[in-house]
Amino acid sequence: MDAARPIASLHRSCFPSAASGPPMRRRVTIDDISRYTGLSRGTVSRAMNDRPDVSERTRARVLEACRALRYVPSRAARSLTTGRSDAVVALVGDLRAPFAVACLRGVLRQADRLRYAVYVTEQGDDPAGAQERIIELTGDRIDGLLVAGQVEGRLCAQLCEAAGQRPLVVCCRAEGVRCDTYLPDHPEAGRLVARCLLSHGRRHLLYLHRLGDAEAAERLAGFRRVCADAGITPTILAAADDTATVEQHVAGLREADGIAASDDRLAIAALWACARLGRTPGVEVLLLGQGNTPACEVLPWPLTSVDFGGEEIGQRAMETLVARINGRRVGAASVTHVAPRLMERATTGAARP
CATH class of the missing domain: 3.40.50.2300 (Response regulator)
Structure with missing residues (x-):
């Protein structure tokens, strides 16, 4: 090998050229979404950040464009813009319980649609350990908390205390805790x-x-x-x-x-x-x-x-939690009974x- 061969030339020889394989896909940006939808860059950004000043129709239009163009958002950039982590904690009583699993599935599906991360922890046979994990997780920059399925009553109260000013939504009976609640009828x-x-x-x-x-x-x-x-x-x-x-x-x-x-x-x-x-x-x-x-x-x-x-309850609970986080839902907490099938x-x- 010629010792004087330029480094740039070595780099080009070590990697296949564009002609030798499929071209690398360019990262889709907000500007691409803007051109695709015909909406302004600011409107697209507000829709992606779930701002309350964007209509549901416009938000759905932007999200559909994101799916069509396979847009992958940068969580770090979004966090700097919104001041939020786009992450929540979900506490599950028992991952072997069918209702809790169905509820969690609904939470995760809705979180994926809304581009939120979910940290899942289980009460199981160790309520004290679950409390420690909750405190540890809420010590990080978490936007909200959710309970999927029945847990010990005192854990809900502890979770409410750990939440502080952050919203809490539960999918179980939680005596003495004032928060949005979704239950089977x-x-x-x-x-x-x-x-x-x-x-x-x-x-x-x-x-x-x-x-x-x-x-x-x-x-x-x-x-x-x-x-x-x-x-x-x-x-x-x-x-x-x-x-x-x-x-x-x-x-x-x-x-x-x-x-x-x-x-x-x-x-x-x-x-x-x-x-x-x-x-x-x-x-x-x-x-x-x-x-x-x-x-x-x-x-x-x-x-x-x-x-x-359970799955519908989880989806609606996660939707409400994000709406509380973003300020699109305000006012007193409510209890909603979901119809069985x-x-x-x-x-x-x-x-x-």
Whole structure:
């Protein structure tokens, strides 16, 4: 090699030329978004920063352009402009709980749409550790906090204290904490179950109720109300566990033509008990659960269940949190109950996919 060969020449020889491979993609800028949408650079910037002085229609137009052009924002630059980190903390009670997982999925999807980062921490079996992690995370430049799924009541209070002036949104019952709250409409879930059984002409109804669960009690109240309006008195069996309680009530399982349970675990236990008695689920007896856990779809008789709307709750909670952060939502905190959905499957006679 010629020792006098220029360094620039060495650099060019070490990397492929544009002709030898696909050209590198130029980074898309705000100016590109401005030209694409026909909006001013200032309007595009305000829309990207979720400013309250931009209409929802304009904001949606800019976000669609960002997706079309594959715009990747610089968090560092945006942080310098807005004074925010574009990051929030999400506390989850138990990552094994189906509702909490659905709620967190909704949070993350909405955060991705709004270009926010989410730091996730779990309470699990260590509430004290969760509190320490919350304090550590909120010590950084975090814009807001969110609770996805049920946690210990005192943790919500501690989270509210750690938040300070930053907004907090919860997707669980939080006694004594004043913040925006999103919850499933549990009485309506119970009403949906009762209406489903009655619409199929079932009149000898059995309801398996989970003891010690306040939300299950609300679902039972909704179920009873619809039955009372129809002039029907269902048999209510209280359950402290699953299989053992169900097996103790064989007579009830034989006589009922419609069985509902306050959660999917009890419903699955009833399903197997009916099958052992020779009663075909979805034919001789209809069965419904509540919670729409993943197991519902993989059973030999896919279980009809009520979806509590966890994903929608997470999405709406994250949207509200960002609106509070950006000042687009002001005023007193509110409590919103999200409508559940009935997911009909084989155990109420629906055709299998």
